[in-house]
Amino acid sequence: MARQTSMKKKRAVGNFFSYVLLILISLIWLFPFFGLLMQSFRSYDPAVEYGGMVDYIIPHTFSLDNYRFLFDGGTNYLRWYLNTFIIALFVSIFNTIIVLCVSYALSRMRFKGRTFLMRFWLILGMFPGFLTMICLYFLLKQVGLTQAGAVPGLILVSVASSGMGYYVCKGYFDTIPKALDEAARIDGASRARVFLTMTLPMSKPIIIYTALVAFMGPWCDYVFASYVAFGHDKSYNVAVAMQRWMVVGDYQGYFTRFCAGGVCVAVPITILFMCLQKYYVEGVTGGAVKG
Amino acid sequence: MANESRSQTKKNPVAGFFGALGKDLKEIGLTFKEGDWKTRISFVIFGFGSIFRGLWLRGAGLLAVEAFLIWFECSFGFEYLSKLGTLGTVATTKKGRTTVYGDNSFLILLFGLLALFAVLAFIYVWRLNLKVSRREQLTLKAGKKLPRNRDDWKSLFDGHFDKTIMALPVTGVFVFTVLPIVFMICVAFTNYDANHQPPSNLFTWVGLENFKNLFSFGTAGFGGTFMTVLLWTLIWALFATFIDYVLGIAVAILINMKGIRFKKLWRKILVMTIAVPQFVSLLYVSKLFASDGLINGYLLKWGWIDTAIPFWTNPTLAKITIIVVNIWIGIPYLMLIATGLLMNIPEDLYESARIDGASPWQMFRHITMPYMLFVTGPFLLTQYTGNLNNFNVIFLLTQGAPKTGNLVGGAGRTDLLITWLYKMTINDTNYRMAAVIGIMVFIVTAAISLVVYQMLPSVKDEEGFQ
Amino acid sequence: MKKKILAVLLATAMVGTMAGCGSEGGETPAPAETPAATETPAATEETPAATETPAATDTADTADFGSGEIKVWVAENVVDFTKEQIDNFSAAHPEYSGYTYVVEAVGEGDAAGNMITDVTAGADIFGFAQDQLTRLVTAGALEEVNPDYVPTVEAENAAGAVAAGKVGDTLYAYPMTADNGYFLYYDKSVISDPSTLEGIVADCEAAGKSIYVDLTGWYQVAFFFGTGCTLTYDTDDSGAFTKCNVDYASDKGLVALKEMIELASSTAFQPGSSAGDAVNYAAIIDGTWDAGTVKDVLGDNYACAKLPTFTGSDGNTYQMSGFNGCKLLGIKPQEDANKLQVCDDLALYLTSEEVQLARFEAVQWGPSNLNAQASEAVQANEALAALSEQFAFTVPQGNYPGDYWTRAESLAGDVQDSFKSASDDDLKAALEAYQADLQSYAK
Incomplete structure (x- = not known):
């Protein structure tokens, strides 16, 4: 009896320290986001406060000036936001379709050059992506998909190479028993039918994972996106446009507006991510184990 | 890696290749010798045999490909292909005050390569067309029935379903990945830089000059800088991968501990760093650590320090800060993975260890880590190569700073090869050296992958998982 | 029906193959085809305007300048200002009515980088800081200032500003401001x-x-x-x-x-x-x-x-x-003489006394134009006064x-x-x- 209480006590003390540690970690993790949010409420209007860098976190007066600035038409923020959303949406749809197709073919079918293709793509993936930016830019330019056409251009480039990202999805398909396919095939179903009516309905988690990852990518893309937009303001995505507020000298005192814009980008994505987190975990865990 | 495995299966790949080529040529000869008139005409008009044997679907397909490739080569392919050797000779001139652009070396190289690939495709389709025709002829000769057009069509969704669904992805990868990479590899052998910028100026082949420059260790040579940057790249990836890995697992264990409540809440808090786009969070963090940033500001205000801590200006401190910030980015990701995997470790392992009086730390070292390392070996490898090319963290935090006169080519102390490559492309338009660095990144990544991959136990048998 | 389709297919293939063989082996058709072939990809690079103009010039007399689009890159804070001034310009020049103007916000640093990366897609007229001049000239991204306008530019602007636009003896850009220097702000x-x-x-x-x-x-x-x-x-x-x-x-x-x-x-x-x-x-x-x-x-x-x-x-x-330097306005090399003329006039106008003064009023950029510099408003500006005091100790920024x-x-x-x-x-x-x-x- 005495031993049990001492165990309990020990555990309680252990738990206490664990909680302290967890709270500490949480504070560290949340602090930057808290700061970002607070700064976004500091007005850039010199009559109220100041929009550049300051040495305090909590604004002296809370104001929505920055958000007003983003949405009242003075900038193309809505346009940039919409551009990014369109890119993310289409990339997400097409990438998922292509990844599913490639994964199915590589997982279920044995054709000539299959292993060669997988090795070849693996090797291609070892080249740094930035290397080919200039070449991709001129390729897109040849078909008129730069500057004013940057949005479809970015979708095209992103979708075109998406087949190479089949690993996680193929790993998932590999875990679906082949016997199911075989049974259906004996009953006379074609490969296409098996794929569409059997494999896909069983792959909801991996479809959501693939779509989610593809959807989140374009929100961060500023290097190649700024290359393709090439100074055409209306074709920017949020990352390219807002990056300028931080690094280009013409934009003095835009810091709080950057924070507000960042919050507007982060909030919906975070909510979406939180809702689909379960599938994300399944995807990354599967991918990690399969490699 | 493809070569590696091929050389394992066949003793001599070169002899094997020529043997196969000889056999192929012999068969082509045989196809012509034994071919009927339909097969023989197929040598010139693709798919002719198939069409006249009633299989117009596949015949028309072959014919269409031939027509397209010939149209492509004639309309501008050959024009560019012929200039590939010089990359253009006609300089840009002035006519009065207007400019008359000459050859564009960039487009010559790009379309020249495309035309070259088209020629290869032509040969491949030609060979395919001969095979098809011969097969049909032999089938008929043997008195068997040919498949019908409908069967051809149906097979696209059944037996040949792989070809249907792979056609578009493979083409996409070819045009937007393979072609550009081949192009940039070629650029490494040219003098394409700010002083040779098309369309106003021509650039041309210079052989190995850029590689010599990379490995020259004089004052202006890139050698010393390359080695410094490479070393930091390797060290950084090592720290970024393993510190995150161990700490991520530790946090996962902490949250998984019995008696800890609100597990979901803790996880959700950590996961914020994955969900919020990095260009927002990292740019903000970079300002936070600046010498005039909030952290220094508050420490000064509270009197904890007298002078600002040079987080980004002191090279050693900058490197440490980057690694620390990367922990902030990396832990949640690994925490998620580890949470799933930890459940799979058999509980009785821990039980028996506990009975033997093992401390939690011992259990972590002797049970958890070995298990995790075994299961996630390949993942660690991809993490490592991913961190070698982790552009976002470095670029958004320091842009490679602090700079120093000891490094050339605009490189800073915290630059990775990839950010250095980016600077060369964007700031200096020094594409020739950027291409060389790119190739080096590839070699480093490939070499590490190859060596480590061979050592991993869990990747040997791919079919075994099914 | 089947036979007919076959015949058509065959015919296409024959034509295709023959054309192919013709240009592959034969020498005669090749030269005839080549110019047409090379023109196609080249033409796609141009703005639609550029392809239209040659047709216009054929029939044109001196008054017709054809049509087209002129793209202008300036810093964010002068975009609206520049748009207004361009409206004034086109109102004053009815003969250029065929041209439309697009003003885009591209920072001075980015502008130079972009122009060098791909001059054909870049702006026709763009603002940049003096330190980019040689880089732009070597990369072939700057057209010389119209020789007819050089005397005007030289006479109206401060000598240092004119020198800033020169490489060797050639003037490559129109001086826009002469305030590219630094001084002390203090509390x-x-x-x-x-x-x-x-x-x-x-x-x-x-x-x-x-x-x-x-x-x-x-x-x-x-x-x-x-x-x-x-x-x-x-x-x-x-x-x-x-x-x-x-x-x-x-x-x-x-x-x-x-x-x-x-x-x-x-x-x-x-x-x-x-x-x-x-x-x-x-x-x-x-x-x-x-x-x-x-x-x-x-x-x-x-x-x-x-x-x-x-x-x-x-x-x-x-x-x-320190340095004293300028911001300049440059024109990229043009393939069409008429468009170049319009660009020349527009750039000259955007750097004229009147516009420099207006720009000072709008965004406080210090003018390079001598008359504008002498104006009362400019003289009264505190920051510019400190700058001009500092300029006595500085060195004109050359090419680096x-x-x-x-x-x-x-x-x-x-x-x-x-x-x-x-x-x-x-x-x-x-x-x-x-x-x-x-x-x-x-x-």
């Missing part, structure tokens, strides 16, 4: 005497405020030139650098370098020259473009002055120097290779780090290396 309530650097630093330290000084290439010359060092590059007409005149590896250079190190060692020191990013400062060395931002922060305590003097390690007192700016940034990195603990001999060696690198950029 009156903190700094009692802005005339010595030591005094300013001491006041800042005492008040717990910062002093922002940029030590990168464009700003560090304030120290080097201040102690009497020189750094200039000679170019030939093509923009290639032929010779570097530099004496940094000297006692004067050492004094300047040690002064920079001493400044960087102060607890009040912060690197940087962008007022929007600066925190809690009482002094900042910056240009006129940030006047508004500084005013917002310092309010009634806002004040400007020429750069201070400093007492070097050798005991002598030196006045801080891109590598200089990169290398100078590296020196700035060392000053804030390893040099702080370096001995005089180490510093001398570092200056020798610096000088050798700078010389190596001229061949």
Whole structure:
């Protein structure tokens, strides 16, 4: 009896320290986001406060000036936001379709050059992506998909190479028993039918994972996106446009507006991510184990 | 890696290749010798045999490909292909005050390569067309029935379903990945830089000059800088991968501990760093650590320090800060993975260890880590190569700073090869050296992958998982 | 039915194959085809306007300038201003009615980079800072100023501004401002005497405020030139650098370098020259473009002055120097003479006295035009007054290779780090290396 209480006590003390540690970690993790949010409420209007860098976190007066600035038409923020959303949406749809197709073919079918293709793509993936930016830019330019056409251009480039990202999805398909396919095939179903009516309905988690990852990518893309937009303001995505507020000298005192814009980008994505987190975990865990 | 495995299966790949080529040529000869008139005409008009044997679907397909490739080569392919050797000779001139652009070396190289690939495709389709025709002829000769057009069509969704669904992805990868990479590899052998910028100026082949420059260790040579940057790249990836890995697992264990409540809440808090786009969070963090940033500001205000801590200006401190910030980015990701995997470790392992009086730390070292390392070996490898090319963290935090006169080519102390490559492309338009660095990144990544991959136990048998 | 389809297919294939063979083997058809073939990809690069214009010129008399689109790249804060001025321009020039204008916000740094990356997709007219000039000329991204307009430009603008637009003897760009220099903004309530650097630093330290000084290439010359060092590059007409005149590896250079190190060692020191990013400062060395931002922060305590003097390690007192430079407006090489004419006129107009004055009114950019400079409003501007006072001690900015700016940034990195603990001999060696690198950029 005495031993049990001492165990309990020990555990309680252990738990206490664990909680302290967890709270500490949480504070560290949340602090930057808290700061970002607070700064976004500091007005850039010199009559109220100041929009550049300051040495305090909590604004002296809370104001929505920055958000007003983003949405009242003075900038193309809505346009940039919409551009990014369109890119993310289409990339997400097409990438998922292509990844599913490639994964199915590589997982279920044995054709000539299959292993060669997988090795070849693996090797291609070892080249740094930035290397080919200039070449991709001129390729897109040849078909008129730069500057004013940057949005479809970015979708095209992103979708075109998406087949190479089949690993996680193929790993998932590999875990679906082949016997199911075989049974259906004996009953006379074609490969296409098996794929569409059997494999896909069983792959909801991996479809959501693939779509989610593809959807989140374009929100961060500023290097190649700024290359393709090439100074055409209306074709920017949020990352390219807002990056300028931080690094280009013409934009003095835009810091709080950057924070507000960042919050507007982060909030919906975070909510979406939180809702689909379960599938994300399944995807990354599967991918990690399969490699 | 493809070569590696091929050389394992066949003793001599070169002899094997020529043997196969000889056999192929012999068969082509045989196809012509034994071919009927339909097969023989197929040598010139693709798919002719198939069409006249009633299989117009596949015949028309072959014919269409031939027509397209010939149209492509004639309309501008050959024009560019012929200039590939010089990359253009006609300089840009002035006519009065207007400019008359000459050859564009960039487009010559790009379309020249495309035309070259088209020629290869032509040969491949030609060979395919001969095979098809011969097969049909032999089938008929043997008195068997040919498949019908409908069967051809149906097979696209059944037996040949792989070809249907792979056609578009493979083409996409070819045009937007393979072609550009081949192009940039070629650029490494040219003098394409700010002083040779098309369309106003021509650039041309210079052989190995850029590689010599990379490995020259004089004052202006890139050698010393390359080695410094490479070393930091390797060290950084090592720290970024393993510190995150161990700490991520530790946090996962902490949250998984019995008696800890609100597990979901803790996880959700950590996961914020994955969900919020990095260009927002990292740019903000970079300002936070600046010498005039909030952290220094508050420490000064509270009197904890007298002078600002040079987080980004002191090279050693900058490197440490980057690694620390990367922990902030990396832990949640690994925490998620580890949470799933930890459940799979058999509980009785821990039980028996506990009975033997093992401390939690011992259990972590002797049970958890070995298990995790075994299961996630390949993942660690991809993490490592991913961190070698982790552009976002470095670029958004320091842009490679602090700079120093000891490094050339605009490189800073915290630059990775990839950010250095980016600077060369964007700031200096020094594409020739950027291409060389790119190739080096590839070699480093490939070499590490190859060596480590061979050592991993869990990747040997791919079919075994099914 | 089947037979007919076959026949059609066959016919196509025959034609295709024959055409293929024709141009592959035969010599006759090839030359005839080639020009057409080469033109197709070239034409797609042009804006639709460019392809239309040749047709127009064929039938045109002198009054018809055809049509097209002219793209203008300027800094964000003058986009609206530039649009207005272009409206005025097109109202005054009905003969150019065929042209439409697009104004896009592309920062001066990005503009030059983009123009070099892909001149055909870049703007027809673009603003840039003087230090980009040679880079743009070598990359073939700048057209010479119309020789007919050169006398006008030279007569109306300050001599230094005109020189800034020249490579060799050729004028490549229209001077737009002559305010590309820096001086001291300070907080009156903190700094009692802005005339010595030591005094300013001491006041800042005492008040717990910062002093922002940029030590990168464009700003560090304030120290080097201040102690009497020189750094200039000679170019030939093509923009290639032929010779570097530099004496940094000297006692004067050492004094300047040690002064920079001493400044960087102060607890009040912060690197940087962008007022929007600066925190809690009482002094900042910056240009006129940030006047508004500084005013917002310092309010009634806002004040400007020429750069201070400093007492070097050798005991002598030196006045801080610096560059004086310009912002320029350039035209990219054009393939169509009519469009070039329109661009010439537009650029001339956008840099004219009237527009420079209006630009000063709108965004306080200091004019390069002599008459505009003499106007009362410009004379009364506090920041510009401090700048022109400082200009007495500065050196007109010539042409510098891109590598200089990169290398100078590296020196700035060392000053804030390893040099702080370096001995005089180490510093001398570092200056020798610096000088050798700078010389190596001229061949």
